[in-house]
Structures are given as structure tokens and as C-alpha cells.
Amino acid sequence: xxxxxAYLRSKRGEPMGWTERYSLLFGxxxxxxxxxxxxxxxLEGLVRQADPGRAAAGLALAAxxxxxxxxxxRAIGPVVLPAADAAWLALSPLPRRSVLGRSxxxxxxxxxxxxxxxxxxxxxxxxAPDKLVLRLTGALVLxxxxxxxGMAMAVLGQGSxxxxxxxxxxxxxxxxxxxxxxxxxxxxAARLAGAPAEWAAALAGLVAACAALLARxxxxxxxxxxxxxLMRSSARMGRAASAAAMMDPGxxxxxxxxxxxxxxxxxxxxxxxxxxxxxxAWQEWRRLGRRPGRLALxxxxxxxxxxxxxxxxxxxxFAVGVLLCGAxxxxxxxxxxxxxxxxNPSLARxxxxxxxxxxxxxxxxxxxxxxxxxxxxxxxxxxxxxxxGVPWWLIGPLAAPALAAAALRMAGRGPIDHSLPVIQTxxxxxxxxxxxxxxxxVDLALVGCAPLLVLPLFPSASxxxxxxxxxxxGLGVLAVFVLRSGGRGARVRLT
Amino acid sequence: MPHALINARDVEVELxxxxxxxxxxxxxxxxxxxxxxxxxxxxxxTLLRCLAGLHPPLAGRIxxxxxxxxxxxxxxxxxxxxxxxxAWYPGLSTREHLELMEAVHSRARLTVDEALAExxxxxxxxxxxxxxxxxxxxxxxxxxxxxRPSRLLLLDEPERGLDEGFRERLAETLSAYAxxxxxxxxxxxxxxxxxxxxxxxxxxxxxx
Numbered sequence: 001x002x003x004x005x006a007y008l009r010s011k012r013g014e015p016m017g018w019t020e021r022y023s024l025l026f027g028x029x030x031x032x033x034x035x036x037x038x039x040x041x042x043l044e045g046l047v048r049q050a051d052p053g054r055a056a057a058g059l060a061l062a063a064x065x066x067x068x069x070x071x072x073x074r075a076i077g078p079v080v081l082p083a084a085d086a087a088w089l090a091l092s093p094l095p096r097r098s099v100l101g102r103s104x105x106x107x108x109x110x111x112x113x114x115x116x117x118x119x120x121x122x123x124x125x126x127x128a129p130d131k132l133v134l135r136l137t138g139a140l141v142l143x144x145x146x147x148x149x150g151m152a153m154a155v156l157g158q159g160s161x162x163x164x165x166x167x168x169x170x171x172x173x174x175x176x177x178x179x180x181x182x183x184x185x186x187x188x189a190a191r192l193a194g195a196p197a198e199w200a201a202a203l204a205g206l207v208a209a210c211a212a213l214l215a216r217x218x219x220x221x222x223x224x225x226x227x228x229x230l231m232r233s234s235a236r237m238g239r240a241a242s243a244a245a246m247m248d249p250g251x252x253x254x255x256x257x258x259x260x261x262x263x264x265x266x267x268x269x270x271x272x273x274x275x276x277x278x279x280x281a282w283q284e285w286r287r288l289g290r291r292p293g294r295l296a297l298x299x300x301x302x303x304x305x306x307x308x309x310x311x312x313x314x315x316x317x318f319a320v321g322v323l324l325c326g327a328x329x330x331x332x333x334x335x336x337x338x339x340x341x342x343x344n345p346s347l348a349r350x351x352x353x354x355x356x357x358x359x360x361x362x363x364x365x366x367x368x369x370x371x372x373x374x375x376x377x378x379x380x381x382x383x384x385x386x387x388x389g390v391p392w393w394l395i396g397p398l399a400a401p402a403l404a405a406a407a408l409r410m411a412g413r414g415p416i417d418h419s420l421p422v423i424q425t426x427x428x429x430x431x432x433x434x435x436x437x438x439x440x441x442v443d444l445a446l447v448g449c450a451p452l453l454v455l456p457l458f459p460s461a462s463x464x465x466x467x468x469x470x471x472x473x474g475l476g477v478l479a480v481f482v483l484r485s486g487g488r489g490a491r492v493r494l495t
Numbered sequence: 496m497p498h499a500l501i502n503a504r505d506v507e508v509e510l511x512x513x514x515x516x517x518x519x520x521x522x523x524x525x526x527x528x529x530x531x532x533x534x535x536x537x538x539x540x541t542l543l544r545c546l547a548g549l550h551p552p553l554a555g556r557i558x559x560x561x562x563x564x565x566x567x568x569x570x571x572x573x574x575x576x577x578x579x580x581x582a583w584y585p586g587l588s589t590r591e592h593l594e595l596m597e598a599v600h601s602r603a604r605l606t607v608d609e610a611l612a613e614x615x616x617x618x619x620x621x622x623x624x625x626x627x628x629x630x631x632x633x634x635x636x637x638x639x640x641x642x643r644p645s646r647l648l649l650l651d652e653p654e655r656g657l658d659e660g661f662r663e664r665l666a667e668t669l670s671a672y673a674x675x676x677x678x679x680x681x682x683x684x685x686x687x688x689x690x691x692x693x694x695x696x697x698x699x700x701x702x703x
Contacts, residue, residue, distance in 0.1 A: 257585040261623040268590035268621050271598040279598035287586025336585050346581035350639055351599050352571035 023429065043136070055193050056185030057310035058125025062118060063178035064304065066146065069114055070171050073154040074164075075256070079103050079225055097222040104155070104222060108215075111151040112144055119143020125311065126189070131197040138197065142204035149211035152218035159225045182307050257336060266290060276353040281361035283337050288365070298330055302373055306380030315386045315456065323377055327399070328445060330373035331366035331407035338362055339411040359485040363404045363478060370407075371400035391463065395452060398470045401478035402448020409481060410441030448477035499524045500647050500678045501546060506555035508541055514702045515541050519555070521680070521697055525646070528669060528679040530689035533699035539682035540578070542699065543651050546680060547576050560646065575640040578651040580632060583624040589635055590620040593642055600643040604675075607642070613668060614638040615661065630656035641668060648672060650681035654688050666691030 079100055123139035150170065157164035181188065269286075273279050288295065304326065308319040338359075341348040348358075374396030381387050420433040446453070451470040455463065501523040508516040515538040523529045531539045544550040545557055548564030557563060560573055583592065593607045611617040614634040616627075624632055633656045640648060648669075654662050662685060669679050669692050683689055689696055 258625060261585050262625045264623055264626065265621045266586075266588045266591075266623070268588045268594070271591070271594040274598050274601075276599050279595065282598075283584045283587060283595060286591070287584070290586050340582035340584060344579075344582035346576070346578065347584065347639075349566075349571045349576055350581075350596065350643065352568050352643075353599065354568050 043132075052186045052190040052193070054311055054313055055125050055127065055189035056181050057307045059122065059189055059192070060178045060182035060185060060307050061304075061311050062121040062125055063174055063181060064307075065121065066118055066150070067171055067174035067178060069118075069147065070150045070154065070167065070174065073107075073151055074157065074167055074171070077158060078107055078151060078154045079158055079222070095223065096225060096227075097219075100222045100225060104219065107151055107155065108148065111147040115144030115147030116140055117143070118147055126193045128197075129194070134197045134201055138201040138204040141208050142200070145204065145207035145211040149207065149214045152211065152214035155218040155225075156214070156221050159221055182303065254336075254339065260291075276351070277357035277361040280351055280353050280358050281337070281364065284334050284362065284365050287336060288334060288369075294333075298333070298369075299373065299376055301326060302376035303380050305377045306384040306386065309381055309386035310384050315381070319381070319386065320456075323374070323381075324445075324449075326377060327370045327374050327396075327403055328407065331370040331400075331403045332410060334365040334369050335362070335407050335411035338408050342412040342414070355485050356482060359408065360482045363401070363408060363482060366407045367400040367404035367478075370403040371396040374399060391467070394467055395470075398467060398474055399449050399452055401474040403445055405448060405478040405481040406441045406443075406445035409444050412485075413437060413440045444477055444481065448474050500560055501680065502556075502558040503542075503546065504556050506542070506545060506552045506557060508538065508545060508550065508552050510541065516545075516552070516699070517702050519699065521546075523647070523678040523680050525676045525678055526673050528673050528681070528692045528694040530692070530694035530696045531680065531682045531699060532684065532686065532689065532696055534701055537699040537701045539699055540651050543576075543578070543649050543680065543682050547574065547649055573646045574649060575643060575645040575647070576649045576651075577636050577640045577653060578649075581636060585623075587623070588621045589616055589624055589627065592624060592635065593638060596639050596642050602644050603642055604644055604672075605642045610638045610642045613641075613664075615664075628656075630658060630661070633657060634661065637665065637668075641672060646677055648677060648679045648681075650679065650683075652683060653681055654683060654685040662688050663691060 081100070081103060119140040119142055122143060123136060126139075128135040150167075153163060153167045153170065157167045271279060271282065273282050305319050305323040308322045309315050312318055375393060378387065378392045378395055382392050416437045417433040418431075420431070420436065423430045423432060449470070451466045451473055455466045458466075499522045501521060503519065503521040506516055506519040506521075507514070515536075519538075519542060521529065521531075521542070531542060533539055541550060545552050546559055546564060548559070548566045548570060560570075564570060564574075584595075587595065590607060590611065593610050597603045597607055605613065608617075611620055614637060616631065616634055616638065619627055619631060624635055627635065633653075637650075637653060640650075653665060653669075657665065666688055669681075673679055673692075679692070679694075681689075681694070686696075
């Protein structure tokens with residue numbers, strides 16, 4: 001072991017006690033009990049001839065997931081170190097590969113796990129009409145090979161522009177494939193599903209061989225990963241990890257926003273609106289207008305719920321989850337001003353706006369974004385025939401106020417209160433501070449969209465009362481949120 | 496002497512049980528510049544936070560604009576505070592940060608072009624603030640505070656990151672602000688800046 005790492009490890013805290021070991025074993029046991037049966041059922045369900053339409057949608061989703069995996073790996077680093085290691089070890093004369101070895105192993109494990117999921121997703125979409133064991137093995141090898149190979153390319157890209165270009169090409173090709181599969185994939189999917197198992201095994205072998213070569217190259221390249229990029233990606237990872245852990249897509253964009261604008265010149269324009277609150281909120285409109293690519297990507301992703309519904313054979317829980325996550329993301333990416341003022345209110349104090357009015361003005365854009373995104377996504381679901389007979393075009397505007405309030409509440413969350421108690425449960429310790437923090441924002445979305453969420457439970461009921469209740473709930477949640485943000489004694493945090 | 500904008504008497508502050516300020520008196524009248532000086536840890540920034548209503552004193556009384564300071568919009572419409580670097584809004588250029596300030600405050604002291612020229616940022620106007628150097632970002636912070644109307648300016652080490660030449664220019668800018676009737680309280684380590692502004696110097700000593 002690297003002597004520096006050995007020294008650091010010797011200084012770490014107490015080893016795991018028996019209660020922690022018990023919790024860990026109990027958790028693993030519970031996961032096996034809960035997941036075992038489902039995995040068995042899922043494997044049994046693979047033995048079927050796939051329906052071409054559902055297979056195409058499933059393959060498109062799998063391809064989109066793979067592209068997302070590669071893009072995330074590239075955005076994060078993928079080779080990163082904990083902040084302390086990045087500051088001390090990356091700048092030391094220690095061999096870079098020995099410093100990064102553990103991170104590389106973690107990446108390999110992550111890629112392997114992701115690849116297994118990818119392989120299962122492929123097989124689940126294409127089906128296994130015969131030779132289940134061979135097809136399953138082939139799909140898993142193919143998935144792991146593709147994921148490990150992609151991750152290796154990302155590692156190589158961290159130290160080399162040419163490899164980074166190759167990775168970008170792979171991401172672009174994967175995106176095009178996902179789109180083509182979603183639109184015209186019926187015939188291709190039918191041919192793929194009907195291909196002999198031996199062909200799939202041969203393809204898996206080829207991919208695995210390429211992945212092994214790439215992994216070997218990436219391992220050799222670890223010595224040449226530049227320290228500057230490593231430190232930058234490690235800092236990014238800190239934010240990304242907390243964003244992922246706390247289910248806050250907006251927070252993930254903070255570092256990405258700064259990286260995007262640093263070093264850039266923009267054509268300055270006159271401020272088109274005058275007056276405190278509206279002028280303050282205009283910052284978000286202008287920023288969003290300067291990222292057309294991101295907007296296109298966001299609205300392009302509105303097709304995903306329809307694809308998910310097609311793959312699942314109807315409006316599944318997964319499709320509804322994709323719909324809600326997408327709408328929340330659309331709202332949350334328009335809250336950077338509120339987020340910055342919540343974290344550091346210096347500019348808000350200089351602007352001296354009335355918090356209630358500023359909050360009201362800032363709620364408009366997230367509301368518009370959530371409403372339009374839902375409009376596109378629900379339109380896609382309606383075209384796919386996955387929606388019950390409700391006036392679906394109303395749902396977006398009706399849910400948007402609650403989603404805007406939820407996104408702004410999420411943006412204004414303070415640090416986690418670690419002084420709150422940790423409740424011991426049979427499944428392990430439950431830190432209340434983290435739970436309350438993570439629930440802020442989501443709570444408003446659930447309360448404000450409750451009428452719509454329960455609508456599918458009553459398929460034969462008239463939708464009118466639900467839609468009316470939704471209108472009242474959405475506007476009510478937003479109104480209470482805005483009024484509370486400027487209540488008596490409110491500070492100039494504007495969140 | 497005109498009616499004081501700041502009237503602090505016998506202010507006492509503790510941070511984490513450690514006394515930081517003890518028996519501090521401070522007044523500032525319209526048209527006056529007060530330089531608060533002292534070694535590191537003497538409590539200069541803490542005093543400024545107290546005057547801004549961001550930290551309540553343990554004992555004593557502080558009146559700013561005839562009332563205890565409070566972190567409310569009404570207070571900040573009269574008081575401008577420049578301390579640590581703000582979190583710049585993403586997607587806006589240097590000029591647009593100033594445009595925003597001008598759009599929000601109806602009776603701005605300076606136009607955007609005047610502010611860019613005064614703070615030597617005209618050739619950086621289209622860059623994002625994060626692209627600027629530390630000193631240029633400090634100039635932008637000061638420009639935003641001095642563009643908007645205010646009666647009281649609270650500055651925490653305004654000389655931070657600024658070159659020698661610009662510090663002299665800043666002294667002239669602050670003097671002009673005071674001549675218009677505003678009061679300035681600045682915590683500083685730069686005695687030349689204090690001298691150039693003609694500031695009344697208040698020395699804080701670290702509490703043992």
C-alpha cells in the first residue's frame with residue numbers, strides 16, 4: 001500500500017463496532033430478501049418473444065441510460081479524489097497511479113455494477129425466446145464491457161483531448177441511436193430480438209475484448225492524469241455527491257454553471273425591465289436565454305416519459321416517476337438566483353428588494369418551464385396512447401405553481417441541521433436532519449400535486465373535480481409559500 | 496455637528512464565549528468618513544456586522560438611522576454593505592450586474608457607463624465576474640454599492656486586492672460620496688487610504 005495512504009488510514013477513527021456491523025448485515029439480508037424474489041421473477045419474465053414496439057422503446061431507454069452514464073462520468077471527472085487527498089496527495093511527488101489506484105478500482109466497481117444493470121435492461125427489452133443462460137450471460141458481458149470500456153475512455157479523456165473527442169463521439173452516436181430506436185426502431189428491435197443467441201455472445205465477446213484493451217490503456221494513463229484537472233474534478237465531485245445524495249438537481253448545476261461562464265464574454269444588453277422585483281427576477285430569464293443548447297436538451301428529454309410508458313406497456317410507476325422528475329428538473333434549473341442569494345445574500349442586500357415580491361417574480365419562470373415541459377411530455381404520452389381520458393393539456397399549467405414553489409423551496413434550503421437526533425430503526429440509523437433537509441421542496445410538490453397524483457387511482461371518476469382541486473391546491477401552495485417568504489421578521493435572503 | 500446616522504454606545508460582543516468587543520463607542524454623521532483600524536482579531540468586521548444588524552450585540556445600544564439596525568429591505572434601501580465577495584449571478588456580465596443594480600434602484604447615483612469608467616472596468620464590461628481578477632471583482636463590488644443610492648456605506652477592508660493607484664482613486668470616490676451627504680464606516684488596514692479620505696480614525700484593540 002502507498003505509505004502515505006497507510007499513514008492516513010492509521011489516523012482514521014475507530015473501526016466499525018458491533019452495532020454498525022449488525023446494521024450492515026441486517027440491511028444486506030433485508031435487501032436480499034426483498035430483492036431476491038423480484039430478481040427471480042424478472043429472470044423468469046425474460047423468457048418471451050418481445051413485442052417489437054415495446055422492445056424498441058426499451059432499447060431506446062437503455063441507450064439513453066448508457067449515454068447518460070457516459071456523460072455523467074465525463075462531467076464528474078471521472079477520476080476524482082476526496083477533497084483532502086486532492087489537496088495533499090495529488091500535488092505530492094508520489095507516483096500518480098498509486099494515489100489514484102483506489103479511485104480507479106471504485107470506478108471499475110461502479111462501471112461493472114452499471115454494466116450489469118445495462119445488460120439486464122437490454123435483455124429485458126429484447127427478450128430471450130430461447131437459450132436463456134447464453135443470452136443472459138451474453139447480455140451481462142456486453143453490458144459490463146460497454147460500461148467498463150466507456151468508463152476507460154472517460155479516464156483516458158481526462159488526460160487527452162483526442163480521447164475526450166472519441167468519448168464525445170460515442171455519446172453523440174449513442175444519443176442518435178436512442179432517438180432512432182425510439183422513432184423508427186420497431187423493425188430493428190424485432191430483428192435484434194430474433195437474432196441467434198450465438199451472435200449476441202460473439203458481439204459480447206468482441207465488446208469485452210475492446211473494453212479490456214481500453215481498461216489496460218486507462219490504467220497506464222493514470223500516471224499522466226494532470227493534477228490541475230484532478231483537483232477541479234474532485235471539487236466538482238464534492239458538489240455532485242451531495243447533490244445526488246440529497247436529490248437536488250439544481251445544486252448539481254451550481255459548479256457546472258460557474259465552469260460554463262468562467263472565461264466567457266457575453267454581449268451585454270440593456271436591462272429591459274425596471275422596478276425592484278421584476279428586474280431582479282429577470283436575471284434568470286436572461287441566463288436561461290443564453291443556454292439554448294441546454295433548453296433544447298431539456299425539452300428533448302420530454303419524450304422520455306412516453307418512451308418509458310411504451311417500454312412498460314402503459315402508464316407505469318416508472319413512467320410517472322420520469323414525468324415528475326423531469327418537471328421538477330425543468331423548474332429547478334431556473335432557480336440559480338434564489339439559490340445564490342440563499343447561500344450568500346450580499347447581492348440581495350445591495351438590491352434591497354422586498355422578499356415577498358421578489359419571490360413572487362422569481363416563481364414565474366420555474367412555473368412556465370414546468371408547465372411547458374409537462375405540456376410536451378404529456379403530449380408525448382397522449383400520442384403514445386398512455387393517458388386516460390382526461391384533458392391532459394390542463395395538467396401542466398395546473399401543477400406548475402406547486403412545482404415552482406417546490407423548486408424555490410429546494411433552492412433556499414440551508415445547511416443540514418446535524419444537531420437533530422438520529423433515530424435507530426431496524427433497517428439502520430435514520431438521521432432526522434438529513435431527512436428533513438432532503439424533504440424540503442419535495443413536500444410542497446407532493447402536497448401541491450396531490451389531486452393529480454391520486455387521479456390514476458380513480459380511473460372511472462370524472463376528472464373535473466380533480467382538476468379543480470388541483471388548480472386550488474397548486475395556487476394555494478404557491479401563495480402560502482410566497483407570503484411566508486416575506487412574512488414578519490423575514491430577512492433579506494430572498495429564498 | 497449634524498444628527499448622527501450611527502450612534503453606538505458601550506457595545507459588547509462575544510463570539511463563542513470569547514469577548515471580541517468591549518465598551519466600544521462609535522458615531523458617524525452625514526458627510527463623515529470613519530476608518531476603524533486595529534490588528535487582526537480586534538473586532539473590526541464584527542463591529543461592522545453589528546452596525547449592519549447581522550450580529551446582535553451582547554450589551555450596549557446601537558442605533559443606525561435612528562433605530563436599531565435590522566436585516567430588512569427597508570434598512571438596506573438606505574445602507575449599502577460591501578464585505579466578502581458576493582455570489583455573482585451566473586450568466587450575467589460585469590456590465591449587466593451594474594445594469595441590474597441601476598434597474599432595481601430608481602435614483603441611481605451613477606450611470607452604468609460612469610460606474611464602469613470610475614472603477615476602471617470598461618474594458619472588462621462583457622466578461623463574467625468570475626473571469627475578472629480578485630482586485631477587479633472587488634472594484635465591481637464597490638461599483639455596485641456606489642452606483643445605487645444610499646445614506647450609509649459600510650465597507651469591510653475595501654482595499655482588499657486593489658493596487659496602489661486605484662486605492663487613491665477609491666479615496667477620492669469615497670470623499671465625493673461623503674461630500675454628497677453620505678456617511679462611510681470602513682474597517683481597514685490601509686492607513687494611507689484612511690488619510691487620503693480624511694477619515695476620523697477609530698482604533699480597536701484586541702480584547703485580552
